[in-house]
Amino acid sequence: xxxxxxxxxxISFGGLRAVNDVSxxxxxxxxxxxxxxxxxxxxxxxxxxxxxxxxxxGQVFLEGQDITARAPYLLARQGLTRTFQxxxxxxxxxxxxxxIAGFHLTERGPIWADLLSWPxxxxxxxxxxxxxxxxxxxxxxxxxxxxxxxxLSYGALKRLEIARALAMSPKVLLLDEPAAGCNAVETxxxxxxxxxxxxxxxxxxxxxxxxxxxxRISNHIVVLDHGEKIAEGTPTEVSRNPDVIAAxxxxxxxxxxxxx
Amino acid sequence: xxxxxxxxxxxxxxxxxxxxxALGFTIIYNASDVVxxxxxxxxxxxxMITVFTFEAGLPLPLAALIAIFVTxxxxxxLNKLAIEPARGAPVVSLIIITIGASIFIRGAAQIVFDKQxxxxxxxxxxxxxxxxxxTILPQSLWVIGGALLVFVGLxxxxxxxxxxxxxxxxxxxRLAAQLVGINTGFMMTLSFALSAAIGALAGVLVxxxxxxxxxxxxxxxxxxxxxxxxxxxxxxxxxxxxGLLLGLFEALTAGYISSQYKEAVAFxxxxxxxxxxxxxxxxxxxxxxx
Numbered sequence: 001x002x003x004x005x006x007x008x009x010x011i012s013f014g015g016l017r018a019v020n021d022v023s024x025x026x027x028x029x030x031x032x033x034x035x036x037x038x039x040x041x042x043x044x045x046x047x048x049x050x051x052x053x054x055x056x057x058g059q060v061f062l063e064g065q066d067i068t069a070r071a072p073y074l075l076a077r078q079g080l081t082r083t084f085q086x087x088x089x090x091x092x093x094x095x096x097x098x099x100i101a102g103f104h105l106t107e108r109g110p111i112w113a114d115l116l117s118w119p120x121x122x123x124x125x126x127x128x129x130x131x132x133x134x135x136x137x138x139x140x141x142x143x144x145x146x147x148x149x150x151x152l153s154y155g156a157l158k159r160l161e162i163a164r165a166l167a168m169s170p171k172v173l174l175l176d177e178p179a180a181g182c183n184a185v186e187t188x189x190x191x192x193x194x195x196x197x198x199x200x201x202x203x204x205x206x207x208x209x210x211x212x213x214x215x216r217i218s219n220h221i222v223v224l225d226h227g228e229k230i231a232e233g234t235p236t237e238v239s240r241n242p243d244v245i246a247a248x249x250x251x252x253x254x255x256x257x258x259x260x
Numbered sequence: 261x262x263x264x265x266x267x268x269x270x271x272x273x274x275x276x277x278x279x280x281x282a283l284g285f286t287i288i289y290n291a292s293d294v295v296x297x298x299x300x301x302x303x304x305x306x307x308m309i310t311v312f313t314f315e316a317g318l319p320l321p322l323a324a325l326i327a328i329f330v331t332x333x334x335x336x337x338l339n340k341l342a343i344e345p346a347r348g349a350p351v352v353s354l355i356i357i358t359i360g361a362s363i364f365i366r367g368a369a370q371i372v373f374d375k376q377x378x379x380x381x382x383x384x385x386x387x388x389x390x391x392x393x394x395t396i397l398p399q400s401l402w403v404i405g406g407a408l409l410v411f412v413g414l415x416x417x418x419x420x421x422x423x424x425x426x427x428x429x430x431x432x433x434r435l436a437a438q439l440v441g442i443n444t445g446f447m448m449t450l451s452f453a454l455s456a457a458i459g460a461l462a463g464v465l466v467x468x469x470x471x472x473x474x475x476x477x478x479x480x481x482x483x484x485x486x487x488x489x490x491x492x493x494x495x496x497x498x499x500x501x502x503g504l505l506l507g508l509f510e511a512l513t514a515g516y517i518s519s520q521y522k523e524a525v526a527f528x529x530x531x532x533x534x535x536x537x538x539x540x541x542x543x544x545x546x547x548x549x550x
Contacts, residue, residue, distance in 0.1 A: 052435075076441035088436040090429060101429055104422060105441045114421040121420075168440065 002027050003203045004080070004172045009048055009058035010227075018044045019227045021058070026172065026203045026220075031194065033206045033214045035238075036224035037247060042207045043085060045224065046176055049205070050082045051075050062172065077105060082174035083161040085207075091150035095141055098149050098160055099132035102167025135163040139193060155182040162193065172203045179210050191217060215239065223247065265394035267515040268508065273400040273469065275507020276407035277303075280462035281484025282491065282499035283410060284455040289494050290431045291451035294354045298338060298362035300481030301369075302456045305331045306463025307472030308369055311378040320380070328460040334365070335456025339449050362477060369474040382468040403465045410458055411500045418496065427451055431494075479523075486526040489533045492543025501541060 002025035010020045019041040026032045034042050047053040049060050054069040061067065062080055075081070090098050106128075113121040136142045139159035144152060149160060158178055165173055175194070179187040187210060195217055198204050208214050214221065214235070221238045223231040225247040231238055238244055281299055288296040309327035314320055342357050383402050388395035418424040429437040430447040437444050463472060470476075487506045491498025506529055514522040533540060 071443075072435075072438040073441050073443050076439055081439055084435070088433055088439060090432045090436055092432050093429075101425075101437075102440050104426065104429075111421050111423065115416050117420060164436075164440065 003063055004049075004205065005061040005064075006045075006049060007059045007061070009045065009055050009060065011044060011048055011053060011056045017227050019048065019224075022222075022224065022227075022229045023058075024220075024222045024229070024232060026205055028171070028203050029198050029201045030219045031198045031204045031206060031217055032220045032222065033208060033218040034222045034224060035208070035211070035214055039226075040224040040247075041227040042224055043176060044227075046082065046174055046205075046207060050080065050174055076168055076170075079169070079171035080174070081165045081168055081170045081172075083158070083165055083176055083178060085176040085180065087154075087157050087161060089149050089157055089161060089164075091148075093149055094146050095136065095149050095152065095160055096129070096132055096145040099135050099163050099167050100128055102135075102164040103128045103131060105168060132163075132167065135166050136160075138166070139163045140189065155186040158182060158186075159190065159193070162190075166197070170202060172205065173197065174205045176207050177209060178206070179208060179213055187213060262393045263515065265392050267511045269391075269394055269396045269400065271508035271511030272504060273396075273403050273507070274510060275487075275504035276404045277462050277466045277470075277480070277503075278483050278487040278506050279407045279500045279503025280410060280458055280465075281480050282487040282503045283407075283414060283496060284459045284462075285484055285488040286494055286496055286499045287414070287427075287451050287455040287458070289488075291427050291448055292343070292354070292431065293351050294343065294358065295485065295493075296338075296452075296455065297355065297358045297481050297485070298365060298477075299455065299459055299484055300477030300479070301362045301365040302331050302335065302459025302477075303463040303466075303480050304369060304472060304474065304477040305334060305365070305456075306460025307380075307467040307476070308373050308378070308463075308474065309460075310464050310467065311380055311472060312373060314380060320383070324461075324464045327464055328457050331460035331463075332453040332457045335452040335454075335459075336449055338456075339452040343452075344445070344448070362481065366474055366477060373474060375474060377471045377473040378467070379471045380464075380467045397469065399465075399468045403462075403469070406461060406465045407500070407503070410461065411496060414458075414496050423447075423450070483526045486529045486533075488540075490529050490540055492540030495540070495542040498540050498542035 004026040007023050009022045011018050022045060024032065034045060036042055044053065048055040051070050051072045059066055059068045062078055067075060067078065090101060093101070133142060133145065136145055139162055141156060141159055141163065144156065149157070152160065162178065178190050178194070182190060191213055194204060194206070206218070218235055221232060221235055222229060223238055223244050230243045230247060231241045281303060284299045284302060285295060288294055306327050309330050310323045313323035313326050338361050342361050343354060346354060346357055382397070382399040384398045386397065388397055418428060426437065426442045427447045427450065429442055430444045434444050483506060487502035488499050490506060491500070491502025506526060509529065510522050510525045513525050
């Protein structure tokens with residue numbers, strides 16, 4: 001039974017079909033990657049699934065429930081969250097506070113207890129702090145906990161965004177190029193982290209340009225080109241698919257033309 | 261010496277009003293980066309509605325509550341009808357919208373109420389209290405106390421409660437706030453309601469001293485803005501300190517130089533802050549990362 005299902009999703013920007021009739025499904029604990037050349041519509045697809053854009057056509061289902069075009073904050077409450085290619089971090093908060101913000105949904109208590117700093121409120125805050133620390137350790141950022149987030153390196157911020165997403169105990173996690181701009185060591189770390197998350201039962205949808213990483217960790221790959229799904233299957237199936245090769249390397253004629 | 265003390269008392273009283281206006285600026289600025297120039301109109305509405313409901317025969321506390329409540333509703337309406345539809349517009353456009361809203365509210369007040377100046381009776385008599393060789397009106401203590409109370413309340417709200425922190429998170433990064441499940445639209449509405457309520461409270465408290473008319477908002481917005489700039493835009497501590505300081509500057513200028521220069525103080529403060537320390541007293545230097 002799939003937890004996330006995308007059916008015939010499409011959107012146009014001023015007459016240009018950015019994404020057209022894309023369908024696929026993700027099961028709990030599965031890593032599904034969306035790949036395709038630049039401008040294929042991968043991020044647009046992500047934006048539609050996560051409620052940032054309103055799809056022109058098609059539907060998105062989370063645990064069988066229609067969640068099409070639902071606002072991101074509602075999706076977060078239902079267990080679907082994401083990271084962004086260009087990072088959405090609370091720059092002026094510390095690293096730890098960023099993750100604490102992720103616990104925002106589970107932290108809720110009576111407002112008077114918070115205002116008067118009652119023991120129950122302090123206990124709750126303490127638990128959240130510990131939880132946030134644990135997550136930071138998991139993404140190896142525990143040493144930077146008290147630093148202002150804006151001062152971190154790009155690779156570290158990528159991991160911070162993942163830690164913050166995990167604070168919500170998501171069922172589905174959308175990762176938009178988590179390894180972009182990371183060095184080889186960082187990429188391997190993120191690689192291991194994603195595999196670990198999937199093993200814990202989270203359904204992962206991934207957009208990534210690092211093909212080695214995609215081939216290594218994905219259970220299933222969806223290939224987009226010019227907004228259309230041109231292939232899907234296991235890494236081996238996809239890498240042998242002639243359409244995919246053509247999309248990435250140019251078609252036979254074009255290659256021939258280039259040769260001539 | 262006695263004269264100095266007297267100037268300080270009157271400066272703190274006016275300053276407390278500026279501080280309340282500046283706090284109102286701070287809340288909306290924090291939630292949306294918008295400087296809401298209709299903030300002065302909230303003060304005017306607070307005073308005017310109280311006067312009219314009071315004269316209609318309601319007890320003063322009830323009249324004040326109604327005024328605060330109705331003004332909050334106006335604040336929410338301002339957000340829903342003018343700011344929210346323009347979401348995505350540059351901040352400068354949003355600021356101009358608030359100027360338009362302030363003109364509209366002033367015009368409406370002129371029609372709904374009238375063009376006269378009105379006053380309210382003081383809350384606890386007009387018998388001056390002798391203190392430190394000078395005198396202070398009981399109403400001044402109400403104003404100063406009100407400002408301090410609002411400040412402490414806001415401080416606790418923003419540092420301790422989840423909703424307060426959610427407002428700050430919304431200001432910091434709207435998209436990231438949505439990702440962690442914060443209803444950012446609601447946080448905006450809440451900010452406008454809160455900010456309008458604080459403005460209205462200032463109007464209620466100060467009307468027995470300074471009188472209220474449909475057009476008092478412009479000067480108050482300008483001075484509250486100067487106070488917020490002086491303290492550091494977006495910082496509640498700065499709003500309080502900036503308000504009180506500006507009030508003191510004005511009172512001392514009026515007392516020792518000439519009361520004719522009093523009105524110029526706010527402008528001089530704005531210019532000086534922009535030239536010398538644009539981040540204000542408590543503001544942090546901001547660096548944009550590209």
